[in-house]
Amino acid sequence: METALYLPIKGFLEEAGYSVKGEVVGCDIVALSDGEPPLVVICELKLSFNLELILQAVNRAAFSDEVWLAARMSARGKGRESDRRFRDLCRRLGFGMLGVSDGGVVSIIVSPAAPMPRNNARKRSRLVAEHRRRKGDPTSGGGSREPIMTAYRQQALACAEALQRGHLRPRDLRAVAPNAPQILRGNVYGWFERVDRGVYALTQAGMDALKRWPPSPASDPA
Structure with missing residues (x-):
């Protein structure tokens, strides 16, 4: 399940200096930087890179500064992460790509080209508020079937x-x-x-x- 990717990605973003929580207002992972206003980073998880993951990222771009797509690396190296067209599409859209190995090692495949524009201020504000009000990080990102601990x-x-x-x-x-x-x-x-x-x-x-x-x-x- 996608939740198996959560901890490796969480650790990756925390090492980069972010406060990270899962399943915040429908987003698999939300990371906030220190400071006011915070830099808002959203990461969506899938077992493999696909079009649905890109569509999710397009939706998230309206209320975040940076969007990452994260998926498990293909065992045989034939996944979309090896497809230059897929990587180029992410570059053109300004999305980053993160690959997670079977051992939980996170690799940057594509770096975000530039901060995403802020268009949906209301939803962005809701995202930040829920992240800050929530105590701890009680729900792993990646589509848990259990009720979300809001x-x-x-x-x-x-x-x-x-x-x-x-x-x-x-x-x-x-x-x-x-x-x-x-x-x-x-x-x-x-x-x-x-x-x-x-x-x-x-x-x-x-x-x-x-x-x-x-x-x-x-x-x-x-």
Whole structure:
């Protein structure tokens, strides 16, 4: 699966100085540089280089500064990474290509020619905000079939964990979840119920969620 490529690519980008997280707003990998505004790098993963990967990169180019295509290197050297036409197309579009060996070694096949233009400021802003709000890097990039651990879900789980100890008001939860009032009122996952005016309790669905995603200290507070 594409997720097997995630850690090698993550390590490659981290060595280049980026903060890297997987599955952010539909992108396999999002990497941010230090500074404000950050340089936004997106990398899409596939088991092999193909047209679909290029089409994904075209879509991502509208809200990033740099786009990379990453895939496993063909065992016999007959994959698209060996096709000069494919490499030339990536060069013309300004996309980089990264190849991952069976041993997890990452090689640069094509370097991005130039930073991509910023066209979709709204989506770019959403991408950066989700990356920064998410605690740690809980989801590997590459199309995991499990629910994505978004920043919203992380805050909802923090609320659920606190409500295990008894009924609470939204303001009591702000320390663990800044968006607690909206999360409790919206109750997207069905984890909470209002038992009195402005007072909430945990439902059975919320208890089940805590069993599925037991609390654990985040390794990366960003």
